[in-house]
Amino acid sequence: xxxxxxxxxxxxxxxxxxxxxxxxxxxxxxxxxxxxxxxxxxxxxxxxxxxxxxxxxxxxxxxxxxxxxxxxxxxxxxxxxxxxxxxxxxxxxxxxxxxxxxxxxxxxxxxxxxxxxxxxxxxxxxxxxxxxxxxxxxxxxxxxxxxxxxxxxxxxxxxxxxxxxxxxxxxxxxxxxxxxxxxxxxxxxxxxxxxxxxxxxxxxxxxxxxxxxxxxxxxxxx
Amino acid sequence: xxxxxxxxxxxxxxxxxxxxxxxxxxxxxxxxxxxxxxxxxxxxxxxxxxxxxxxxxxxxxxxxxxxxxxxxxxxxxxxxxxxxxxxxxxxxxxxxxxxxxxxxxxxxxxxxxxxxxxxxxxxxxxxxxxxxxxxxxxxxxxxxxxxxxxxxxxxxxxxxxxxxxxxxxxxxxxxxxxxxxxxxxxxxxxxxxxxxxxxxxxxxxxxxxxxxxxxxxxxxxxxxxxxxxxxxxxxxxxxxxxxxxxxxxxxxxxxxxxxxxxxxxxxxxxxxxxxxxxxxxxxxxxxxxxxxxxxxxxxxxxxxxxxxxxxxxxxxxxxxxxxxxxxxxxxxxxxxxxxxxxxxxxxxxxxxxxxxxxxxxxxxxx
Numbered sequence: 001x002x003x004x005x006x007x008x009x010x011x012x013x014x015x016x017x018x019x020x021x022x023x024x025x026x027x028x029x030x031x032x033x034x035x036x037x038x039x040x041x042x043x044x045x046x047x048x049x050x051x052x053x054x055x056x057x058x059x060x061x062x063x064x065x066x067x068x069x070x071x072x073x074x075x076x077x078x079x080x081x082x083x084x085x086x087x088x089x090x091x092x093x094x095x096x097x098x099x100x101x102x103x104x105x106x107x108x109x110x111x112x113x114x115x116x117x118x119x120x121x122x123x124x125x126x127x128x129x130x131x132x133x134x135x136x137x138x139x140x141x142x143x144x145x146x147x148x149x150x151x152x153x154x155x156x157x158x159x160x161x162x163x164x165x166x167x168x169x170x171x172x173x174x175x176x177x178x179x180x181x182x183x184x185x186x187x188x189x190x191x192x193x194x195x196x197x198x199x200x201x202x203x204x205x206x207x208x209x210x211x212x213x214x215x216x217x218x219x220x221x222x
Numbered sequence: 223x224x225x226x227x228x229x230x231x232x233x234x235x236x237x238x239x240x241x242x243x244x245x246x247x248x249x250x251x252x253x254x255x256x257x258x259x260x261x262x263x264x265x266x267x268x269x270x271x272x273x274x275x276x277x278x279x280x281x282x283x284x285x286x287x288x289x290x291x292x293x294x295x296x297x298x299x300x301x302x303x304x305x306x307x308x309x310x311x312x313x314x315x316x317x318x319x320x321x322x323x324x325x326x327x328x329x330x331x332x333x334x335x336x337x338x339x340x341x342x343x344x345x346x347x348x349x350x351x352x353x354x355x356x357x358x359x360x361x362x363x364x365x366x367x368x369x370x371x372x373x374x375x376x377x378x379x380x381x382x383x384x385x386x387x388x389x390x391x392x393x394x395x396x397x398x399x400x401x402x403x404x405x406x407x408x409x410x411x412x413x414x415x416x417x418x419x420x421x422x423x424x425x426x427x428x429x430x431x432x433x434x435x436x437x438x439x440x441x442x443x444x445x446x447x448x449x450x451x452x453x454x455x456x457x458x459x460x461x462x463x464x465x466x467x468x469x470x471x472x473x474x475x476x477x478x479x480x481x482x483x484x485x486x487x488x489x490x491x492x493x494x495x496x497x498x499x500x501x502x503x504x505x506x507x508x509x510x511x512x513x514x515x516x517x518x519x520x521x522x523x524x525x526x527x528x529x530x531x532x533x534x535x536x537x538x539x540x541x542x543x544x545x546x547x548x549x550x551x552x553x554x555x556x557x558x559x560x561x562x563x564x565x566x567x568x569x570x571x572x573x574x575x576x577x578x579x580x581x582x583x584x585x586x587x588x
Contacts, residue, residue: 119318122279125305126312127332128381141322 005197007174008182009205015090015165015178016158019097023154027105028147032135034106035113052164053103060100061167068092068168093169093176097161101154108153112146113139144220152213159206224255225385225417229275229285229295248272248282248441254419254434258411261421262428262452263438263464269421270315272438273387276419277312278305289417290384311378311386315393317370319362325373326358332381348376352406368399375403379410386411386418392427404431425466429453437461459586462507467584468558470507482527483580490553494527495583505586510545510560512582516575528578532557535572548576 052060068075124134162180169176186195233246248268261269274280284297352372392400411418429449437445445457456462474488483496536547546559
């Protein structure tokens with residue numbers, strides 16, 4: 001019984017953490033580009049990133065299956081190169097969580113970066129700093145409030161991810177059965193005791209995560 | 223060595239229909255030495271854009287920018303040095319201090335590659351130079367406007383730049399602080415011997431600071447010279463307006479010459495100017511402080527040229543002086559006339575006379 005709760009928790013934390021790390025790195029890069037660069041087709045890029053926010057997760061999941069399946073553009077390429085079929089693995093769950101939480105990160109971070117006074121970046125350039133150094137030491141520190149908010153939202157979204165994960169990663173015990181999926185399974189099969197334990201665990205973990213974030217915010221003076 | 227700028231840049235402001243609404247052409251050309259240069263003009267005349275082009279924060283469409291013998295920008299050879307390689311000392315209008323860094327971190331931010339001891343030395347040198355000792359651990363939000371401005375100057379000067387660029391740095395400060403900082407900048411320029419370009423739209427500031435004034439109007443350089451040149455012999459009508467020649471009259475006919483000089487006629491008024499002109503029609507002007515107020519009796523039998531009788535229709539008290547609007551009897555002309563306050567109390571009634579010396583009349587040919 002305990003293992004039935006423990007394994008999904010570990011899978012959930014693993015998937016959500018990895019997805020949030022990906023979201024942090026790529027999300028900041030995409031946000032900076034969207035906030036600070038002008039290029040042709042910018043609105044298309046903006047829509048593509050935001051789309052998973054408005055699409056039902058099952059639709060996002062279905063599109064991901066088309067992309068990542070052995071006959072999909074990405075899936076086929078990956079399979080030909082490495083022999084790795086990504087669908088129905090925990091890695092696919094990470095990708096699903098990443099795609100659905102990215103817009104939350106990009107929306108908050110891009111807004112925060114846009115809010116940083118450009119004159120400060122210009123000042124850094126005239127003081128001999130490159131664009132990358134300026135991003136790291138001026139722009140991002142000043143946008144940290146939005147970045148942190150984006151990360152918290154993304155992590156929460158990844159923990160709660162259900163539809164897209166079910167489509168691309170299945171619900172394989174010990175592999176891809178995250179908390180959300182396990183709660184549904186337990187409830188469906190009438191295992192109320194397990195469902196209760198899973199729900200209690202998830203609530204507890206969420207409370208802990210929120211407390212930790214509040215502490216961090218306090219420490220960083222965000 | 224100095225700065226040579228010859229750039230052009232076109233701006234379009236588009237209307238909502240997508241049609242070009244306004245075309246603004248910036249065409250700037252000037253050359254200055256290691257001196258205190260003031261870029262002077264109204265807002266929207268292209269001062270800030272010019273400064274940004276020198277710093278590398280904006281790119282002109284074509285031309286070249288040369289600072290102390292180094293090519294910053296040259297459209298022919300495709301050179302365009304990034305701002306981090308130009309490293310001008312730049313003071314922004316809103317200070318642009320990094321809010322997440324204290325004063326110390328702000329000032330040493332530009333000292334890349336300096337060793338720790340030298341950084342520290344330079345920091346204290348800057349704090350002393352600008353009289354901001356003791357503020358080094360404050361954050362920008364804890365500073366007054368004048369202190370922020372000093373920190374911004376310290377930060378710009380710390381890396382020993384080849385050129386110092388100041389974009390209306392004192393516009394948000396009160397008069398006393400502003401005057402003190404002006405003096406400090408003058409001293410710093412003399413000590414460092416680097417070219418300093420200072421932007422302002424205030425004539426007072428321009429004339430009290432500059433070794434050389436470059437007057438910008440609608441994206442073009444209209445005059446470049448010593449403050450005295452610009453003040454007393456404005457090159458054209460636009461410059462005259464900018465430097466406070468508030469009495470300007472257009473379309474005066476040049477009707478001949480007398481022993482005193484050129485005779486100008488227009489709208490029922492005849493004036494004599496010392497300057498000799500070729501054109502048939504000209505604009506002419508006179509500074510309000512050169513329109514001398516007299517009592518009517520004094521001028522009754524005066525043989526002096528340019529003496530007119532009229533009524534005072536408005537008085538504006540400017541503190542140390544008074545500005546009077548005088549409407550002439552002979553025509554609908556209204557002269558603005560500035561007199562020291564202590565004199566104007568003697569003006570008995572609204573009747574008075576004004577007198578202008580022929581050499582004070584400035585003529586602008588088209």
